[in-house]
Amino acid sequence: MDNIELLESYNSYLQEQKANGKKIIAYLTHDNVPIELFEAAGFVPLPLIFAGKDELMDASHSYLPPSTCSYAQSCIGYFSSTPRTHEFLDLADYILLSNHCVSNICVSEILSNNFNRKRLDFYVSYTRNSNALKYYKLELKHLQKEIEGITKERIPDHRIKEEIIRHNNFKTIVEQVSKLNIPGSEKLDIYQKAILYGPAIQAEIEEIISSYKSNTKNTNSTHPKNVIFTGCSIFINDYLMDLIEDAGGNIVLFDTWIGRNYYSQTFSEEVIASLNDPIDLLTKRFENNVYGDHCVPDSLDNKIVFLENYVNEYHKKYGDKIGVINHIIKFCDHFSLFQSYFKEKLQERGVQVLNLERDYSRSIKGQLSTRIEAFMEMI
Amino acid sequence: MSELKCIGIDIGSLATKIVLMSNGDMVDWRLNRSTYDFKRVGRDLFDDILTKNNLSRSEVYVMSTGYGRNTIDFADDRITEISAHARGVQFFYPEARSVIDIGGQDSKAILISRKNGNVIDFQMNDKCAAGTGRFLEVMAHALEIPIDEIGSLALESNKPASISSTCTVFAESEVISLFAQGSLKKDIAAGIHKSIAKRVASMAKRIGVEPLLVFTGGVAKNIAVKKYLEKELDFEIFQPEYPQLTGAIGAALIAKDKNAN
Known part of the structure; x- marks a missing residue:
């Protein structure tokens, strides 16, 4: 809706x-x-x-x-x-x-x-x-x-640096959302809103996180099939999230730009203190962004290793095997081109992957739903 | 205590299939066109199979599957056609490792685990109708021959025409153009089947299908598609006696498994 x-x-x-x-x-x-x-x-x-x-x-x-x-x-x-x-x-x-x-x-x-x-x-x-x-x-x-x-x-340089610090703090707060035990759809709503408004709504995001932390409701019983979502982001008002949750799925990690790629682009306080020129700081962030989807030559392999480790750590911690949904917007050159390699490499490592290629038309909802439900049945 | 009887109902885009199973055997089945009113067709078949077998609703466990599985409000549970076909083929061929299912609007390739018979991977066509029953229907219409005859006509050909388009709309124009150039119907029909087989086999190879492969769905009744699929995959494939019922049988078996646990 x-x-x-x-x-x-x-x-x-x-x-x-x-x-x-x-x-x-x-x-x-x-x-x-x-x-x-x-x-x-x-x-x-x-x-x-x-x-x-x-x-x-x-x-x-x-x-x-x-x-x-x-x-x-x-x-x-x-x-x-x-x-x-x-x-x-x-x-x-x-x-x-x-x-x-x-x-x-x-x-x-x-x-x-x-x-x-x-x-x-x-x-x-x-x-x-x-x-x-x-x-x-x-x-x-x-x-x-x-x-x-x-x-x-x-x-002025100091204004740029102030903004870097403000955004840095904000992303650190947004990162806390990833650790909350709440349904994926609720996490996604927070990420989307945070990216839309940026630090202007920091107090609101802090309040949301705080209210979730005080609510100890366990969501695992209602969403037993946990998955990682990677590839193209889920944008505002996409019906895809509903299809995943209706199929009994729950996204525990958004490994997409709306999600981890956004909140992980941060610096430590030491780095901020060590570089006076704000342009150098922004360049440093670019240099560190080796998980970004367009960082060659190794971003895809870095991503595969990261996901494999995440799946294994999750299994150790919760005993659940989780799958990966690789979301590909139709005719997206980047994600479309690498989908077979990505799936094959993760499958070799024992991780189940659903390459979910789609456009935004309503007519494919039935087929998308079948693919997602079948994947949930498979894992 | 008598064993719970299970009903699998498969609501496909073109046909609705229902089977009644008891003690692991298929007792009865029905098949009808789905029409636009999935729910009514499903209900009618369900009522009919209960009446003819002197059963009441409380005596059966109902599992729905297929494109319209969510429309069946009298079902106890639902399962995707991917899981249902994987389970259904094991009823006919316990050693099955792969499935190709070509239905009215979907085609799917499914890989089954050697260890436990579960689905381990699958591929499905997207919204494009190429490589589905709908594609065959459109082509049969363009050739002006009944859909049931297009397969046997194709097998008469020694020189399949080349159909290069994978899109249904473009392929239909190509067929008309071949006609205009004087190509024989049987050669065009063979080209159409080859084109479907190439497309589906390419999808199936992406997940590494292997023998024993079972061909299910309404299109599995078409002997020419089977023949060209075998050529493309380079191994023999098998069809169950009732390929269209595989999904419904699988749904009923999953219902049985579920109630046994």
Whole structure:
């Protein structure tokens, strides 16, 4: 069911920010976008983390062929569908173009060229060698200059560092959600909200965590089939989470950008204290992000080892064998390409994997449900 | 005390199947078109099988399966067709290690554990109709021959036409175009079957299907699909006597297993 309340409150929040003279930057989410820079300059980052629908995908076909990633189609649909389903997106002044994937570039270009959004560019290398780090740093500086060109004000280093620390603390708090003994759907709601608003709702997230901690309700009896969810994130108002829980599944770890990839991008206090230049700090985070889905050459193998260890540790701790659902949005180049290798390698290690490839259409709900239920029966 | 009788009801997109099992034997069965009203067709078959066997609702345990399994509100439990087919083939072939099930709108490949007969992996087609019963129906319509005859016609061919499209819509255009070029019906029919077999075999190979492989579902009655599947997989495959009933039989057996535990 659509979380109308969340979208309405987010709409009010953006309207309020706009009324206060703030500029809004929309971006297709990935873990190397330096949102701290935006916030230090007084901009509001708007992550496009909304799930697709038939209507949204259909509305994109004047711009993109149906054989493009369903999420990319939906992103265009947010802006081109009639009636509009996400009107608050009209409030976005800028779109950040980044090269996380081909769709990211296509969507940002189309939005900027056809929907009158000014474009900011931020290209990221996929490797982590010394040249890649230099390149990332140059891109950060370039982006900073572009933003300063808009505001006509220099962003002071101390402001960037303050934002880095604020986001760092916030992510550390969000990480606590992963350890709560609550159904996956409730964790996901918190992650989605946290990423949507960022540290602006830190107190609220702390309160939610605290209320869960004081509630000792055991959820294992109602959700006996525990699984790890990896691959493409579950975006806001996606029906997928309902299908998993209706099939008796419970996600114990979201190994996706909305989840672990977000809250694990943190620094220790020592690292923060040791680097004075905030751009160096952001570069350090990029360097450390070896689990990011677009870090070559080893991100996939790192992920496989991480998941194998997680499954084994979970088994030791709780006695349960858990499976892995690898979520692939149809025509997502990255996850689609590696799905067979990923499944094969984990199966060799005794981990059961469901490659769940799908688009956002309603007509495939029955088949998706069968695959998920069969996987739950299998584990 | 008499043994609990189990009913498996398989609501497929094209056909609804129901079986009554007692003491591990199939006592009775029914099959009908699913139509748009899964629930009513299922209910009618259920009432009929109970009446004909002088049974009351309380004397049977009902397990639903198939695409419409959630619509059967009189079922005691439900199971996916993947688990049901895996269990069902073991009724006919206890040594079965793999299953290919081609139904009206789905095709599936299932791998069964040597150790315990459980499902260890599966693959399923996505929403595309290629490689399903629906594909065969559309092609039979394009060739203007009854669906029951397309398999035997294909077997008359020594020179299957090449159908390169895997999409049902494009393949239908290709068939019409082959017709226009003067290709023989039997060669086009053979090409259609080869195309289905290639697609399904490719899906099945992804999970490493191995002998003994059992072919189930409505399309398993088509001898040409079986023949081309064997060519693609390079080993013999087997069909149960009632391939369409495998899911319902499996559901009934799972119901029995469940009540025994």
